[in-house]
Amino acid sequence: MNPGQEDEAAQAVPTPRERRQRAVSEARRDLILDAARSAFLESGLEGVSMREIARRAGYTAGALYTYFAxxxxxxxxxxxxxxxxxxxxxxxxxxxxxxxxxxxxxxxxxxxxxxxxxxxxxxxxxxxxxxxxxxxxxxxxxxxxxxxxxxxxxxxxxxxxxxxxxxxxxxxxxxxxxxxxxxxxxxxxxxxxxxxxxxxxxxxxxxxxxxxxxxxxxxxxxxxxxxxxxxxxxx
Missing domain, CATH: 1.10.357.10 (Tetracycline Repressor, domain 2)
Known part of the structure; x- marks a missing residue:
């Protein structure tokens, strides 16, 4: 493996910080989905807003748009x-x-x-x-x-x-x-x-x-x- 390939391989491996950030992001996404599931089942798709999903998940509506449009x-x-x-x-x-x-x-x-x-x-x-x-x-x-x-x-x-x-x-x-x-x-x-x-x-x-x-x-x-x-x- 030449030096350029070694640099690319090193960049492909996530750092501990990146792994922690990814784990936190996935956990937040799962929390949003759990909140949305209960909201949809109670009120249907038409009766649910992003604001309601955010409230149930404990986030602001703006934070949800980081994950879903x-x-x-x-x-x-x-x-x-x-x-x-x-x-x-x-x-x-x-x-x-x-x-x-x-x-x-x-x-x-x-x-x-x-x-x-x-x-x-x-x-x-x-x-x-x-x-x-x-x-x-x-x-x-x-x-x-x-x-x-x-x-x-x-x-x-x-x-x-x-x-x-x-x-x-x-x-x-x-x-x-x-x-x-x-x-x-x-x-x-x-x-x-x-x-x-x-x-x-x-x-x-x-x-x-x-x-x-x-x-x-x-x-x-x-x-x-x-x-x-x-x-x-x-x-």
Missing amino acids: SKEEVYAALLDESLERLLRRVAPAAGAAPAGRMPAAARREAAEAALRSSARAFFEFYAENPRDLDLGFYLFHGMRPRGLTPGLNERLNARLRDALAPARAAMEALGLDEEEAQTELTALFAHIVGLLVLSHTGRIRMFRRESAALFERYLEALVVRCRARHPRDAR
């Missing part, structure tokens, strides 16, 4: 963190994609297992984290995504599509074409969200049913429908 950016940061945890939950559950060199029966079994596990991971994440369901689907203070920018809404949609992609890939591996897979994926997504809303609001009790059992019933019916589209093992 608007309350929509705060919301986006919360949403990104939530969806990142969702993706970490779903990705391992999907497993490896069925390999073309596998026997047809083995490919089918692998695809069915991937469909079940990835769909369950999606359902279970929001079943276990109702606040994330509120955040991700605008369930607080009405269902309409009031106050959201088109960019933020598309950002949500893109990350949700990523989380659902393993289930769609498994359906296509089971023989569904793109249009059929999209239709089944939409129905799966709607079924999951509907069951979770009924469960988290307690409305499902009027039917004397349990959301997880209903989800499993739907999932098995979906697997059967997909199985019927899979090429026969003899091919």
Whole structure:
């Protein structure tokens, strides 16, 4: 390593002071996000101001703008963190994609297992984290995504599509074409969200049913429908 490279390497390593400053900045950002989460859940995006978030966090409104340009950016940061945890939950559950060199029966079994596990991971994440369901689907203070920018809404949609992609890939591996897979994926997504809303609001009790059992019933019916589209093992 020549002297110039040594200087660049030394500059790349943060000093103790820089590490402390970074840790303080991250802690303050986390405090702001915690305050914003509670504010959004109580009053909705439209009913919250940067001043209110700052009050809850114990900062001035001006201090918040050091970290976020608007309350929509705060919301986006919360949403990104939530969806990142969702993706970490779903990705391992999907497993490896069925390999073309596998026997047809083995490919089918692998695809069915991937469909079940990835769909369950999606359902279970929001079943276990109702606040994330509120955040991700605008369930607080009405269902309409009031106050959201088109960019933020598309950002949500893109990350949700990523989380659902393993289930769609498994359906296509089971023989569904793109249009059929999209239709089944939409129905799966709607079924999951509907069951979770009924469960988290307690409305499902009027039917004397349990959301997880209903989800499993739907999932098995979906697997059967997909199985019927899979090429026969003899091919």
